Amino acid sequence: MKTNTILSLKNFSVSVEKKKIIKDINFEFEKGKIYALMGPNGSGKSTFAYSITGHPAYSVEKGSEAVFEGEDIVNLSVDKRSVKGIFLSFQNPLSILGVKLRQFLYFALQGKKDPLTISQEIKKYAKDLKISDDLLNRSLNEGASGGEKKKLEVLQAAVLDKKLIIFDEVDTGVDVDALKTIAQFLRKNKTDKTYIIITHYNRILKYLKPDHVIVLNQGVIKKVGDHTLAYDIEKNGYGK
Template sequence: MLSLTNLKVKVGEKVIINNVNFNFEKGKVYALMGPNGSGKSTLALTIMGHPQYQIENGKIEMEGVEINNLSADKRAQLGLFLSFQTPIAVSGVNVFQLLRLALSGKKDPLEIKKEIEKYASVLKIPNELINRSLNEGASGGEKKKLEVLQAAVLEPKFLIFDEVDTGVDVDAMKVIAQFIKKHKKDKTYLLITHYNRILRYIKPDKVLIMIDGEIVKVGDYKLAYQIEKKGYEKLCI
C-alpha cells in the first residue's frame, strides 16, 4: 500500500528521520509509538508532503508510484489523509466549503452535505461547529472529531492519525475509536500515539517504535503494553 525505503528527512540542516524502511499493507492497523521528539509527527508530515520537510534520501511509494515530489493536494487525491495533531483554525471557511472544494467533480455537494450531517451526529459534533469557521473556538476533542469527520467524507485509502487520543476525553475517544473500527474495511491506518490510550479500543496489527528518527522495533499489539510497563528506554536498549 505505502512503502518507505531508506527514508532520510531534514528540516533545514537537521536530520530528523534517518534510514526508515517499512511497508504498510492494505487493510491493516499500525501503531507508531515513541517518546516526544522522536520524529513521529515529522514522518507523518513528510508522507503528506509538508514543504518544510525535505527528503534527503530514499523514497515514499503509494501503490507502487513514487510520490516524493508530489504536492500535498496530489497526494490527497491519491488517497492519503493526515489527521493533524493540532488542527489549525481557518477563519471564514467551514467544513462544508472545504470538503466541497476538495471533492469537486467527485461527490455531489448535496451528498457531501448529507454525509457531514450524518457523521456529525454519529461523532456527536455540535451543529454550530459544523457551520462555524473550521476549528475556530473548538475544544481539543472537538477538533479531533472534526478531523475524523473529514476523513469519513473524503474516504481516503491510507489514513494517518497523529495523536488523535490527546486532548480528548474518554467518551470522545471511545466515539472516535469506534468510528475508526467501523470504517476499517479496505483502508490502512497509521495511529501515532505515545500513550497507547487509543490502542485499548483498537487493536493494532503491528506496533512500530520510533526513537531518534529511526524505527527501532516492530512487534504485535503486546509491544504497546510492554512499553506502558517498562518505558521506551528499557525496552529498546
C-alpha cells in the first residue's frame, strides 16, 4: 500500500439481494485527491457509495477488504464509519419530518463541537451556498427543491468535516446557477479532503478538475484516466 492511501479496496465485491453488483474491485484512493466515478446506469456506482458507507442492504462478500486509514471497515457499523471520517452525499436525500438539520448535527457532533460553533458554521456555510434561513428551520428537506436538497447535503459534509466524501450525483436535478454555487463551495472547502464524485456529466468536473477518472461498467473498473477521459466520455459515450 502506498503511504498516502486513504482507502484501499482489495477483492471488493458487493451483492444486493444475492445479486453480485460489484465484482472484485482492487483500487487505492489517495489522500487529498479528487476522483470522478463514471459509468452507465446500473454499473454499480451507487452500490459502491452505499457499501463504503455501510448500508445494511448491501452485503460485502467474504474475502473483500476495505481499509480506511489503516483499519478494515467492512465490519464497522454505519455510524462508526462516519466517525472515522467517511461521508456520503445522497443522490436522493430523504425528507425527515420533525427532525431539523441543526438538531441532528448537534447529535452527530456531541462532544466534538459545541452547539454555538455548529450554529455559526451552519450559518456561514448556508450563506456561501445561498440556502435560506427558512429552509434551515424546517424539518430536513421538507418541501425542498432538488437543488436545495443537494445543497443541504454539501452543507452537512462541510460542518461534519469528514476526510473522504462521496458525492453521489450531486449535480443531478440542479440548475446551472446552483451547480456553480455547489462546485465553487466544494472547491473552496476542499483543503486536504478526498472527494469521490459520482457523475454522468463533465460539467461539474470543469469546476472540480479530477486527478483521476474511473469508469465502472457491470461492476468492474473498465478504465482509469486523467480528466480528459471525462471529456472523452461526454463526447463519445461509454460505447466501446
